[in-house]
Every structure is written in C-alpha cells, then in structure tokens.
Amino acid sequence: MEVILAESAGFCFGVKRAVDTVYEKIEKGGIIYTYGPIIHNKEVVNDFLNKGVKEVNSLEELDDLPKGCVIVRSHGVAKDIYEGIEKRGFTIIDTTCPFVKRIQKLVNVQSKAGKTIVIIGNDGHPEVEGIKGWCENKAYVVGSKSDILELKNVIKDDVYVVSQTTFNINKFKDFVEVLKNICYDKNVSVANTICNATNERQNEAAQLAEKADVMIVIGDSQSSNSRKLYEISKTHCERTYFIQTLKELHLDLPANANLVGITAGASTPKNIIEEVQKYVRTYF
Ligand code: SF4
Known part of the structure; x- marks a missing residue:
C-alpha cells in the first residue's frame, strides 16, 4: 500500500517564522509572553508553556506581570494592542506574517x-x-x-x-x-489577499484525496485552515480522518485500500506529521 504525504503539509512560512522566533528567544533567556497562542496547536503551545513562556490574552493581564517581551503572533494584532503593550513598558517582538x-x-x-x-x-x-x-x-x-x-x-x-x-x-x-x-x-x-500557501495546500489536498482510498488530515481542532483541509478532503474521499496527534488515529482501512494520503494544516509541527506517516507506513 502506498502512503503519500502532501508536499505542502505542515508549517507555512509565516507560522514557521513565528515558532522559530519563540524558540530563539527562549534560548536567549528573559521573560517571554505571547499575545494569544502563537499558533493553533496545543502540542506546541504546551511546549512553550513548559519552557516558561506565558500566554496573555489582554492588555489588562500585562498590568500585573513583570516586564518582559511580548511576542505578537503571525495572525497579527490591532494597532491599539501594539500601543497598549508599549505604553505598559513591555518590548514587542513582532512575528506578524508579512x-x-x-x-x-x-x-x-x-x-x-x-x-x-x-x-x-x-x-x-x-x-x-x-x-x-x-x-x-x-x-x-x-x-x-x-x-x-x-x-x-x-x-x-x-x-x-x-x-x-x-x-x-x-x-x-x-x-x-x-x-x-x-x-x-x-x-x-x-485586493485578493488570500495567501498562496493556503491555495496550494488546499489544491494539493483535493488532488490527493481524489485518488486516495483513505485521507488523514492532521491539525488542531481550533485551526481553521486545518478544518478546511478536512472539509475539502472529505468531499473527495469519504474515508477522511481528522486528527490532532497520532494518539487519535484509529485507522480502519478497507481491505482493498491502495493509497493513503496525508496532509496537515499550517500549524501542525513536523514531528507529529512524521510520527503519523511512520506509523501508517509501518503498520499498514
Ligand atoms: S498568510 Fe497565513 S497561511 Fe500564509 S504564510 Fe502567512 S501565516 Fe502562513
């Protein structure tokens, strides 16, 4: 049985840039906050938390916290949020996607x-x-x-x-x-401001799902681009699974399955994708 991983699966340029920035900052040390979750992925966000990065979700929360740097995520924030962070004496590291x-x-x-x-x-x-x-x-x-x-x-x-x-x-x-x-x-x-990375990922998912007997979409349930990948895959391939990590995969392959397609949302880390891919290749 063939297993094909979509080339576009996983972090897009903007998300990778944001996640890498947090890890670089952790290496350098200091007090680090992220304004909202850096990405829609619980695994990654928990890893940051374990490494001492605190998530804040409002300007008011900063009022009671020691000064440090606030990382703005790839989704960006409103103009008054930048002003509010600076006014409170925190530095900003801006990873808003260009x-x-x-x-x-x-x-x-x-x-x-x-x-x-x-x-x-x-x-x-x-x-x-x-x-x-x-x-x-x-x-x-x-x-x-x-x-x-x-x-x-x-x-x-x-x-x-x-x-x-x-x-x-x-x-x-x-x-x-x-x-x-x-x-x-x-x-x-x-102004058509839709990101090409999204288009490419969606097109590739559709093409792969059309020929696959089973599709696996890996992404956080909070990630809108992952959910869209699931919807697109499901329209072309009835047996489409939407999972966040390997633990959720209870694969039930039809006897005549020849091809399993795998894709993942823009906020899905490489190690999770590799784990799923390896599991399917090894056990099916
Ligand atoms: S616009 Fe969004 S999907 Fe496109 S590269 Fe930036 S963060 Fe990724």
Missing part, C-alpha cells in the same frame, strides 16, 4: 482615504480581528452571502475589499460578485 501585515497596511491606507472596508472572512478569527483594528472607521466582516446582502443599505461610500488569508478562493470570487451587484452605484476595489 502577508497579513500587507492587509493591515492596505486597510489602514484605504480607510484613511475614506473607503468603506469590507473584509471577507470569519468574524472573530484573530487575524480578522487584527485587520479590523487597522481600519480608521468601521470595517464590515462578511462570511456568507447573506452577510453581504445585509450591507445593501448600509454602505454609503466607495468600497475596498480584502480577504482573510485563509479564505476559500472560489467563495471569495463569488462574494465579490454579490458585493459588486449590491454596490452597483459605487466604486468597488478588490
């Missing part, structure tokens, strides 16, 4: 120019919350066609559209069309 930084800048510039900002993405997701926090006025987050229709009588100015980096490209295109239709009397500018 692709996310670009969106924050676009939103800041275009909102200052008087455009109404529409973010296509999942409201409440940390990256989206961060992007919203760079808008000089109210930004509208839309995650469904009905969300867009609700904007019909709300939008008064020209519109500038961006996307959460991990949003599905086809849905994004659809949503833009709906938005253009309801804003037919306005100027609608669109």
Whole structure:
C-alpha cells in the first residue's frame, strides 16, 4: 500500500517564522509572553508553556506581570494592542506574517482615504480581528452571502475589499460578485489577499484525496485552515480522518485500500506529521 504525504503539509512560512522566533528567544533567556497562542496547536503551545513562556490574552493581564517581551503572533494584532503593550513598558517582538501585515497596511491606507472596508472572512478569527483594528472607521466582516446582502443599505461610500488569508478562493470570487451587484452605484476595489500557501495546500489536498482510498488530515481542532483541509478532503474521499496527534488515529482501512494520503494544516509541527506517516507506513 502506498502512503503519500502532501508536499505542502505542515508549517507555512509565516507560522514557521513565528515558532522559530519563540524558540530563539527562549534560548536567549528573559521573560517571554505571547499575545494569544502563537499558533493553533496545543502540542506546541504546551511546549512553550513548559519552557516558561506565558500566554496573555489582554492588555489588562500585562498590568500585573513583570516586564518582559511580548511576542505578537503571525495572525497579527490591532494597532491599539501594539500601543497598549508599549505604553505598559513591555518590548514587542513582532512575528506578524508579512502577508497579513500587507492587509493591515492596505486597510489602514484605504480607510484613511475614506473607503468603506469590507473584509471577507470569519468574524472573530484573530487575524480578522487584527485587520479590523487597522481600519480608521468601521470595517464590515462578511462570511456568507447573506452577510453581504445585509450591507445593501448600509454602505454609503466607495468600497475596498480584502480577504482573510485563509479564505476559500472560489467563495471569495463569488462574494465579490454579490458585493459588486449590491454596490452597483459605487466604486468597488478588490485586493485578493488570500495567501498562496493556503491555495496550494488546499489544491494539493483535493488532488490527493481524489485518488486516495483513505485521507488523514492532521491539525488542531481550533485551526481553521486545518478544518478546511478536512472539509475539502472529505468531499473527495469519504474515508477522511481528522486528527490532532497520532494518539487519535484509529485507522480502519478497507481491505482493498491502495493509497493513503496525508496532509496537515499550517500549524501542525513536523514531528507529529512524521510520527503519523511512520506509523501508517509501518503498520499498514
Ligand atoms: S497561511 Fe500564509 S498568510 Fe497565513 S501565516 Fe502562513 S504564510 Fe502567512
């Protein structure tokens, strides 16, 4: 039986950069905080915790803590969070992914120019919350066609559209069309800010799942890009397993299985992927 691991499985450039930065900082020593979990992966976050890195989730929490450095994760944070951290006398190590930084800048510039900002993405997701926090006025987050229709009588100015980096490209295109239709009397500018790493990972998962008898998607249940990989794989391969670590894998292979495909979300560490891959190759 063949086992194929997707080439794009595991840490993307932005996540790797953020995780490496934390480990480098641990090596150097000092008091380290992360603003929110650095990545959506319990294994990695627990490892940081064991090495003395504390996670904070609000500016107020910092008020009672000894001074140190605060690492901003790859999802980025709102402008006022940077200001609040500095005001409290903490240093910032910024690992916001450059692709996310670009969106924050676009939103800041275009909102200052008087455009109404529409973010296509999942409201409440940390990256989206961060992007919203760079808008000089109210930004509208839309995650469904009905969300867009609700904007019909709300939008008064020209519109500038961006996307959460991990949003599905086809849905994004659809949503833009709906938005253009309801804003037919306005100027609608669109920046496709979906990250290529996400596209490539999703396309590869779909292609692999199409030919696989069984698909294994490894990722944290909190990771939206991992969940999307699962959904995509499941549409092409009925026997798709979504696991966080090898411990959760209870593989039930059909007798005629010829190919097992493995992929993993952007926040899944290499060692977990290797463990799963080795297990499947050894025991099946
Ligand atoms: S998915 Fe893309 S945008 Fe998000 S952290 Fe990774 S490289 Fe950056």
